[in-house]
Amino acid sequence: MDYAKLAHQYTITTVRVIWEVICNVSRLKNVTIFVPMVNFVLSLYYYLCFGLSPCSVDLDDETTMHYWVSKHRRRGLRNLVVVHGCGGDARWQFVLQMSSLSKSFNIYMPDLLFYGNSSTKSMDRSPEFQAKCIMEGLKKGFHVERCSVYGISYGGWVTYRMAEMYPQEVEMVVIVSSGIASATDQKLELLKQLPIPIEKLVVPRDPEALRLLVKKSVCKYDFQRVPDFGLWEFIRIMDDKNRKAKEELILHLMSQETNSQISNLSQETLLVWGEEDKVFPTNLGYQLQRMIGPNARLNILKETGHAVNLDSPNELNALIKSFILGHTCDT
Template identity: 25%
Template sequence: MANGRIIEVNGIKVHYHDEGVGPALVLLHGSGPGANGWSNFVRNIAPLAKTFRVICPDLPGFGKSDMKPASSPIPGWWGDIIVGLLDKLSIEKAHFVGNSMGGMIALKIALEMPQRVDRLILMGPGGGFPVSSVFPTEGIKTLANFYDGPGPSLERLRGFINQFVFDPSQITEELIQQRLEAALDPRIVAQPPMRPGPAGMPEELWRDARLAKLPHETLIIWGREDRVLPLDTGFVLMKQIPRARFLVMPQCGHWVQWEHADEFNRTVQGFLTP
């Protein structure tokens, strides 16, 4: 894993990568065991940094960043940290790409502080609601229960990651070992970041009436075979956000940016530089 930088935001140390020159582009990762910014976007950072200043943090509770307080609300607390990071870096406005939980955080920032967001790419984001699919999915159950029962293991992690993709052969042993090492961090084992705390369950953003007034050009991307957050989870968001486009990737699971990296990178470049 490439080395990044560490900066303190609201008393929390945040580890992040800062690559390239140009308009600011923030990449926000998802919440699976062992997740961090680099492992989620390793196939995207360098190509996108040819055009943008790419900011890719480890969200607190993941990677090399400090822990997320158990009492902090999801996703609002993370949104405040990311905006604080931009303040520290003297970035007034940025494009956002959010995967899964990262998409939910990006959407929350757009709702609360729309002036800080330029264009918005939501990739299989949380915060929606399935129209017809059974929910929670097996992928969500595995994510939520990863640290319960027998606890984390290589076998459980491999099974979980295989649910993220259409073609598990794309998952490298290097990636699995990196994520296992991160997932076994004693801090995270003791306090899994997605375990509901005193603040309750993650906010249901699809219920927020402000979605209908979001001014941002928005691209929603979904893998057709997503087994974590099924495709129809995005329909409610697509219907509510006025300037939303919806792109479906065939033969693709929850990790569009990994399974279809080249097409994803081209799509992001095209949408953000029309």
């Protein structure tokens, strides 16, 4: 029996049933059904179809890092660390990419601190601390000595710092839709355009804020049909947990003079942007390319917004595999 195919069919059917419930049942308000069910299905899907297992690594008495990792590390395949952005944990953000990537790489997919099952008592909210914890967990828990790193949005900040701090360990770098190069005046202009404070947009407090975040992030899909009760449930389970710390992560980024701290990377670096990105426009991609230096190349994907992983996962996978593996790959 093909258990992977069976799990795939089960997952698709379950998601369809959940979607119908979400779109047509409006009486549910304070019941938490949808998100725990999706979390369960995603975990099953990652385990059976992608061959990834959940693992936690205690770095010290204060910090625990949680990862989804390839169950069987295959010789001859490169290690790829996949770093998510804000808005849900790693499982939610890479589900459309992992079928392809898990066949081509040994996958290490961490939950960032304050997301999923990663936690710390430290008050450090910098991307550098996130980068340090990810790398320490990779070394201590899985004996990873060399890896390539792919990060999207906030995860791009962390990815850049990993490459900068660990030039011997990080081989190649992929940064997607990340405003690393934004200057102070560009950040202020971004804040002026928002109807609510940025930390309340990135870590939504109500369905209106969550809808606005999705509208700014996703170009090809319309999530407006999802009723309030479904969004409230997502907020209660995914955003309310560690809300203060998550907001502090965003405020730390906005307060930094980030662009003055960007220097050339020694690694070959692929930058990917959506042409319709409403969060970090493409000019920030060109700006980051210049700052990183001659080792950086930039690809702009048409009809794609900020969430390239959702709008164009196949195209993004093809770019990642071609860049890291050195040849054109099927998606």
